[in-house]
Amino acid sequence: MSERTLCVIGLGLIGGSLLRAADGAGWKVRGMARSDAVVTAARQAGFDVTSSIEDVLTDAADDALVVLAVPLPAVVDMLPVVARHAPRCRLTDVVSVKQPVAAAVARHTPRARYVGGHPMAGTSASGWAAGSATLFVGAPWVVGSDDGADPEVWAQVARLALDCGAQVVPAGAADHDAAVARVSHLPHILAAVLASVGADGGALAMALAAGSFTDGTRVAASSPELVRAMCEGNRDALLTAVDDALGRLGAARGSLASTGGLAATIQAGHVARRTFDAARVSDRTDTVHVDVAASGGLGRLRELGQQGGRLVALQGTRCQVQL
Amino acid sequence: MSERTLCVIGLGLIGGSLLRAADGAGWKVRGMARSDAVVTAARQAGFDVTSSIEDVLTDAADDALVVLAVPLPAVVDMLPVVARHAPRCRLTDVVSVKQPVAAAVARHTPRARYVGGHPMAGTSASGWAAGSATLFVGAPWVVGSDDGADPEVWAQVARLALDCGAQVVPAGAADHDAAVARVSHLPHILAAVLASVGADGGALAMALAAGSFTDGTRVAASSPELVRAMCEGNRDALLTAVDDALGRLGAARGSLASTGGLAATIQAGHVARRTFDAARVSDRTDTVHVDVAASGGLGRLRELGQQGGRLVALQGTRCQVQL
Numbered sequence: 001m002s003e004r005t006l007c008v009i010g011l012g013l014i015g016g017s018l019l020r021a022a023d024g025a026g027w028k029v030r031g032m033a034r035s036d037a038v039v040t041a042a043r044q045a046g047f048d049v050t051s052s053i054e055d056v057l058t059d060a061a062d063d064a065l066v067v068l069a070v071p072l073p074a075v076v077d078m079l080p081v082v083a084r085h086a087p088r089c090r091l092t093d094v095v096s097v098k099q100p101v102a103a104a105v106a107r108h109t110p111r112a113r114y115v116g117g118h119p120m121a122g123t124s125a126s127g128w129a130a131g132s133a134t135l136f137v138g139a140p141w142v143v144g145s146d147d148g149a150d151p152e153v154w155a156q157v158a159r160l161a162l163d164c165g166a167q168v169v170p171a172g173a174a175d176h177d178a179a180v181a182r183v184s185h186l187p188h189i190l191a192a193v194l195a196s197v198g199a200d201g202g203a204l205a206m207a208l209a210a211g212s213f214t215d216g217t218r219v220a221a222s223s224p225e226l227v228r229a230m231c232e233g234n235r236d237a238l239l240t241a242v243d244d245a246l247g248r249l250g251a252a253r254g255s256l257a258s259t260g261g262l263a264a265t266i267q268a269g270h271v272a273r274r275t276f277d278a279a280r281v282s283d284r285t286d287t288v289h290v291d292v293a294a295s296g297g298l299g300r301l302r303e304l305g306q307q308g309g310r311l312v313a314l315q316g317t318r319c320q321v322q323l
Numbered sequence: 324m325s326e327r328t329l330c331v332i333g334l335g336l337i338g339g340s341l342l343r344a345a346d347g348a349g350w351k352v353r354g355m356a357r358s359d360a361v362v363t364a365a366r367q368a369g370f371d372v373t374s375s376i377e378d379v380l381t382d383a384a385d386d387a388l389v390v391l392a393v394p395l396p397a398v399v400d401m402l403p404v405v406a407r408h409a410p411r412c413r414l415t416d417v418v419s420v421k422q423p424v425a426a427a428v429a430r431h432t433p434r435a436r437y438v439g440g441h442p443m444a445g446t447s448a449s450g451w452a453a454g455s456a457t458l459f460v461g462a463p464w465v466v467g468s469d470d471g472a473d474p475e476v477w478a479q480v481a482r483l484a485l486d487c488g489a490q491v492v493p494a495g496a497a498d499h500d501a502a503v504a505r506v507s508h509l510p511h512i513l514a515a516v517l518a519s520v521g522a523d524g525g526a527l528a529m530a531l532a533a534g535s536f537t538d539g540t541r542v543a544a545s546s547p548e549l550v551r552a553m554c555e556g557n558r559d560a561l562l563t564a565v566d567d568a569l570g571r572l573g574a575a576r577g578s579l580a581s582t583g584g585l586a587a588t589i590q591a592g593h594v595a596r597r598t599f600d601a602a603r604v605s606d607r608t609d610t611v612h613v614d615v616a617a618s619g620g621l622g623r624l625r626e627l628g629q630q631g632g633r634l635v636a637l638q639g640t641r642c643q644v645q646l
């Protein structure tokens with residue numbers, strides 16, 4: 001088997017970009033899309049694409065890394081098909097929650113060599129035509145690092161992400177879901193709430209809205225269906241994040257009502273935002289080497305991910321992580 | 324007296340920009356700043372500027388529109404000085420809340436011909452050096468339109484705003500404060516809450532934060548002192564807005580916990596944001612003429628402001644409002 005053979009199932013924005021990026025990085029790529037229009041467009045762009053999931057899975061069974069590049073409900077529908085045609089395949093996905101996918105894989109495709117993935121790139125557009133070989137450049141790409149992950153498949157998924165220009169972040173499924181609830185799903189809820197409270201102020205409030213409202217409500221313009229699917233799919237972790245927000249907003253309310261002051265709320269938010277800005281500055285100097293195939297390797301990678309570490313290079317199963 | 328004589332007290336970002344913009348529009352301008360460095364810099368730029376508030380007020384008493392271009396606490400400190408040296412002057416301000424200023428004026432300077440103002444422009448920088456003659460171009464500038472406002476002074480403040488390139492929004496003080504609580508002050512509270520909840524997720528969450536978190540927390544980077552002063556100064560109206568947000572966030576929490584669904588929250592936010600986007604598109608065709616000096620003129624202007632109307636031209640006290 002080749003270490004760089006890829007089978008992408010679903011050729012929307014993410015899958016279509018992945019097909020292009022991996023091809024550009026020298027991988028042997030094959031794709032599958034249900035839509036005839038997408039198959040035709042991808043073939044015209046020179047790609048080996050079919051509309052038969054059975055064919056593409058049978059071909060990929062022993063040989064390729066299979067990427068399920070479809071939303072969570074479609075992943076769950078496809079897993080029994082994977083179990084039938086490629087039961088022991090190397091398998092990853094691109095879904096924005098990881099515990100539900102892992103649970104579905106365990107139920108439907110227990111023999112697959114599954115390592116979850118979440119490339120955190122996107123645009124407001126969607127579909128094959130919106131895809132780009134450079135979509136993942138500089139973006140975080142979480143690679144599922146729970147105990148039991150197959151080190152060889154783990155390294156292959158990480159290789160794919162690095163070859164696409166992404167920054168590989170190792171994380172367990174539960175840690176991933178908790179983190180994205182806070183920084184990706186809660187922002188959508190708060191944007192929706194702010195937009196509604198603003199609109200309740202009527203035309204005068206809309207006329208007076210400036211940068212803070214525009215910024216704070218920007219993601220409320222996203223497709224409600226996609227936002228719902230993303231947030232509702234991460235229910236448990238999102239409840240924790242919403243409760244944290246409710247507690248902090250309630251504390252601000254109480255302080256404003258009782259003392260008239262907002263110092264604690266505003267100061268904590270300011271310090272937090274500065275921490276975030278500092279974390280984005282690329283002044284990493286520490287480099288750690290971890291062999292994902294070694295005993296305790298996955299646990300060490302999870303620890304480094306929790307500390308903000310990112311995989312920057314890979315030789316076989318040996319990872320170079322920057323902190 | 325000249326209709327275009329201006330006395331700007333305080334030459335920070337807003338006051339300094341106002342001095343430059345009004346000068347550029349042909350007003351006779353004079354300024355006052357406490358700081359010797361600012362006085363020197365403004366004089367070097369060719370402006371007639373003094374550090375004596377007594378001198379500048381005495382000169383302005385019968386002749387000029389006096390603008391208190393300082394924050395709320397400084398306005399309150401200055402009003403007794405205004406009452407002493409220019410008790411019946413034409414007076415406006417630039418503070419981001421209007422009811423507290425109106426109350427302070429009624430207490431300390433009851434004979435002044437006061438019409439409140441709030442130019443909604445700003446940058447992340449501050450001070451004289453950051454000012455610009457074009458700061459107000461296209462920005463909303465609220466002109467206080469409660470019953471009892473002097474029509475001649477009202478028209479002069481509106482003239483100043485139009486000459487600076489702003490869009491004049493007529494509003495009563497209470498309506499103004501309620502609107503900005505929703506679209507300007509609440510966004511700062513929610514940004515602070517989101518930044519804190521995100522940072523609680525640790526380095527992993529910070530590494531996975533993308534556009535939704537960056538946008539939603541942007542204003543948390545602002546000076547905590549300025550944000551506190553702005554929000555705490557609008558306490559009552561802000562409590563109402565925070566309660567609205569708490570109610571909506573609590574409803575989202577309840578729905579997610581009980582049914583797993585977020586349809587109502589996400590859909591309402593999406594519709595609200597689209598309403599906001601539509602309101603920003605310049606497709607206004609209705610024009611209404613109102614004489615601010617006529618009986619009921621101020622009430623009619625307040626109504627039009629509530630409907631999103633903006634003053635686009637002015638002849639004497641006759642206003643042309645676009646809807």
